[in-house]
Amino acid sequence: MINISRRSMLALMGGALATPYLITSKSNAAPAVEPGIFKMSIQPWIGYGMWYVAQDKGIFAANGLEGVEFIPYTEDAANLAILASGEIQGTNSATHNVLQHLQESPDYHIALIEDYSTTADAIVSPKSINSVADLKGKSIAFEDGTTSHLLIADALKKAGLKLSDLNWTNTPASQAAAAVLSGSTDAMVTYEPYISTALKADPNLKLLYTAAENPGLISDCFVVTTRTLKERPGQVRAMVKSWGDAVELYNKNPQECQAIIAKGVGSDPSELGTTFEGVHYYSLEENKALLTGEYATKTFPAVNAAALELGLIKKTFEAKDVIDTTALMSL
Numbered sequence: 001m002i003n004i005s006r007r008s009m010l011a012l013m014g015g016a017l018a019t020p021y022l023i024t025s026k027s028n029a030a031p032a033v034e035p036g037i038f039k040m041s042i043q044p045w046i047g048y049g050m051w052y053v054a055q056d057k058g059i060f061a062a063n064g065l066e067g068v069e070f071i072p073y074t075e076d077a078a079n080l081a082i083l084a085s086g087e088i089q090g091t092n093s094a095t096h097n098v099l100q101h102l103q104e105s106p107d108y109h110i111a112l113i114e115d116y117s118t119t120a121d122a123i124v125s126p127k128s129i130n131s132v133a134d135l136k137g138k139s140i141a142f143e144d145g146t147t148s149h150l151l152i153a154d155a156l157k158k159a160g161l162k163l164s165d166l167n168w169t170n171t172p173a174s175q176a177a178a179a180v181l182s183g184s185t186d187a188m189v190t191y192e193p194y195i196s197t198a199l200k201a202d203p204n205l206k207l208l209y210t211a212a213e214n215p216g217l218i219s220d221c222f223v224v225t226t227r228t229l230k231e232r233p234g235q236v237r238a239m240v241k242s243w244g245d246a247v248e249l250y251n252k253n254p255q256e257c258q259a260i261i262a263k264g265v266g267s268d269p270s271e272l273g274t275t276f277e278g279v280h281y282y283s284l285e286e287n288k289a290l291l292t293g294e295y296a297t298k299t300f301p302a303v304n305a306a307a308l309e310l311g312l313i314k315k316t317f318e319a320k321d322v323i324d325t326t327a328l329m330s331l
Contacts, residue, residue, distance in 0.1 A: 030330050033064035033234040039088040040239075041071040041079050044174075044265040046192050046272070047115035047220045047279050048092045050246035052264030053257045059245045063238040075172050076146050080104060089228040090239065094147045095219050095303045099313045102322065109229060109324040112222035112240050113287055113295055118212035119278030121151055122195055124180065125187035125208040132159040132209055135187060141171035141179040142189035145312055147218045148173060150303075152189045153310055154217060155209040180205065191218075192275045193267040200271065210278070216299045229324060237327040244284035244331065284331055291325050 042048050051070070054060050060068045071088055073079045076097055083091060083101060092114065093101065101108045129135065132155045142148040156162060171179055176188035177198040187208065188198070199205055211218040222243065224236055250257040258276050262269040282290070290296075296319040307313045 031234040031237060033238045034232045035066055036232070036235075037067045037069050038065060038090065038232070038235050038239060039069045039071055041073055041082045041088055041091040043073055043079070043092065044193075045092075045220075046120065046261055046265055046275060047117060047281075049257070049261035049264065049279075050114070050243050050250065050281055051092070052261050053246040053250060054242040056260045056264075057246070057249060059242045059249075060238070063242050063245070065235060065238045065242070068239070074174050075143065076100075083108075088225075089232060089235065090222060090224040093221055093223050094150075095221060095300065096147070096150055096307045096312060098221055098223055098322065099304060099307050099317055100145070101223065102317055103313050103315070106321075107226040108223050108322070109226065110221045110291070110322055111224050111229075111236055111324055111327055112243055113282050113290055114220045114222055114243065115279050115281050116211075116216055116220075117147075117191065117218040117279055118215070119207065119210045120192040120195070120275060121147055121189075121211040121218045121278075122191075122207045123152060123155060123187060123189050123209040124177075124195060124198055124205055127204055127206045129187065129208060132156065133161065135159075135208075136161055136165045137167070138186040139167040139169070139184075140187045140189065141169050141176045141185040143173050143176070144170040146173065147191065148176075148189035149310065149312070150217065150306060151209070151211060153306070154214050158213075177201075192278065193262075193265055193272055196267075196272055196275050212278075216295075216302075219295075219299065219303075224324075229326070233327065237330055240284070240327045241331055247281050247283045250281060284328060287328055288325070291323050291328065296320070296323055 042051060055068060071082055073082060079091060082088060098108060098110060142152055153163065169185065173190040173194060176190040177194045179185045180188045180198055181201055228236060259269045262272055300319040304316055308316065
């Protein structure tokens with residue numbers, strides 16, 4: 001749900017980082033946590049799982065937050081409407097979606113990288129389709145403008161094909177599996193838990209191409225508004241710390257946390273199987289290295305270029321204007 005619409009781990013373009021990248025970070029002082037509920041939009045995607053863990057295990061409260069309210073959404077277009085309402089403080093978005101948000105308003109900032117997907121975002125097809133090249137002339141379902149769109153475009157580019165070589169339909173990620181299982185389309189592009197649902201329902205389906213083919217392609221971020229950074233810096237810091245605390249707990253007790261996450265995204269733990277192996281949750285230490293390093297200098301620009309090529313955005317954005325590590329670096 002990774003959504004270049006979910007790293008040293010980021011090796012999107014390869015090579016070593018020569019110098020640190022200058023990212024906004026105003027102070028290492030820890031502000032008090034402001035009163036009030038922190039409202040955050042969230043999609044039922046396991047990559048955002050640490051928030052469910054933080055809520056269930058009382059981590060938000062332990063870090064001084066009065067409360068955190070999840071505003072659910074399933075389609076990226078719906079999240080744009082939620083953001084436009086001005087009634088939330090933060091959201092969770094794939095990197096390219098952040099760029100789309102910025103195209104609507106400059107008032108969004110990446111405070112944290114949450115996860116990256118390897119096999120939790122994929123093209124799913126019948127086993128009779130042997131390669132991406134074999135998709136030529138076939139029908140495929142995916143949600144336009146999302147991580148699924150980026151993934152299929154990446155796969156087709158490597159195979160020497162274009163979207164125009166396929167018969168594709170704009171289908172929400174949550175409905176793509178039903179389209180494949182009903183036989184109304186030959187293949188789909190989606191993410192977990194919908195991948196596992198389809199594979200379990202039809203043993204003749206397989207993963208044809210995954211985000212692991214291009215590490216860093218699908219990565220997600222915790223995004224806050226400029227107003228939130230100014231008026232609720234203590235809450236932003238508490239949220240970032242809560243993510244880090246949840247990652248630590250997850251690494252110690254993965255099974256317990258996976259059950260919490262499964263419930264959060266509306267699945268049974270047994271249905272997800274090895275799904276979690278396809279997602280890496282970033283710790284705060286990894287964030288400190290990446291947000292001032294390889295994510296800023298390589299991943300973010302590469303996503304920007306891909307989104308421009310696909311027509312998802314119309315301009316280039318600079319990482320230094322988007323990433324704000326003030327909260328992160330105070331921890």
